[in-house]
Amino acid sequence: MEPIRGEGLVIAITGPPGVGKSCLVDGLLHRLAPEHIVAVLAVDPTSPLSGGALLGDRIRFSVLDDDSKADSIYVRSIATRSSSGAVPSIIQSLASHLLGNGFGLVIIETVGAGQAEIRCAAIADRIIVVEGPARGDGIQAEKAGLLELADLLIVNKSDLPGADKVVNDLTMSLSITDDSPEIIKVSALTGDGLDQLPAMIFALESRVSSQRARNRQRLLMAHEHLLTANPNFEAILDRISQEGLSLAQALEELS
């Protein structure tokens, strides 16, 4: 898979469920359209039981009710489906096509949990991680992988008590590196802090370490893609199950 080429910018907005990513994207769209032509690729998980998905991010996009803005916004809901490799590559092609067809900004919105979702975020040129207060605890180990990808950290729901504590916790946990992302506090509900966001996003520099983390995800993804795209992949799987082919031998045959 080739890196995205084009004039525009691809950003990912990611973070745990319920921190207000969709509302934040809506707030951003209100401030970007109609001056900017923006596409949102909203990624939601597929149910592992049925293979179906309920894609509800659109409901949060009140900006689509405004006819003067809706025409410069494209929203596409995407389910992760079963594979952790296929969807990120589809999103990559989608983003490339959108950039090539006049979209200046592509926003990939995805939950920052699970390999498929993190890989969807890793496609972007810049990654914004959203956090929020009242999530029960300080910085969990599970978030470490996400934080290392962040070029900007947004603490949403600044109207709620506890937002300052989250900012402090994040500052503390990131202070051990000298390459830590900027942390800002906003409220998608009240609009507090949102007016500065568009300019910040367009001027956002990628951190050296997040770039490395992102490329790591991309490399893993490309590698997995290479493996699963091998025409013998299924046959080798059968031989592992039926003939006791070792994993090392299987890898050798597939590479």
Place this chain on the structure above:
Amino acid sequence: MGERQRIIIAKPGLDGHDRGAKVVARALRDGGHEVIYTGLRRTPNQIVRTAMDEDARFVGLSSLSGAHGHLFPTVCNLLREAGLNDVIVFGGGIIPDDERSALHASGVRAIFGPGTTSSEILEFISEAAGRNCGVGSQDPWHWGE
């Protein structure tokens, strides 16, 4: 179980009741489909735009307000105008029996009232997906005829 479809579940017009739409959306998801719910009080234009942006094969319209006779055909017409002739439209809600044939004639392929089972809706999706019965099709077929 048929192929996975992308389905819009929409609430057109001034109607604040979406429990039914949400139950149907959930049932379709559990049936293995990808469902995009529009939220309440959408205009026909917004629904058509959503179907276009989301590359949906089906649009399900829910109405309990009594305005289905205006809204459902409007959505069908706008879909045709937008060139989305292959999109299959179905509806549900409180739709009197004697108003159904007009809706069928406008392009609505199935109408599900209270008491419909989720498996019946899934059967419709699977059968309709195999027919050329989008809003632009001349096929007079409709579900339950």
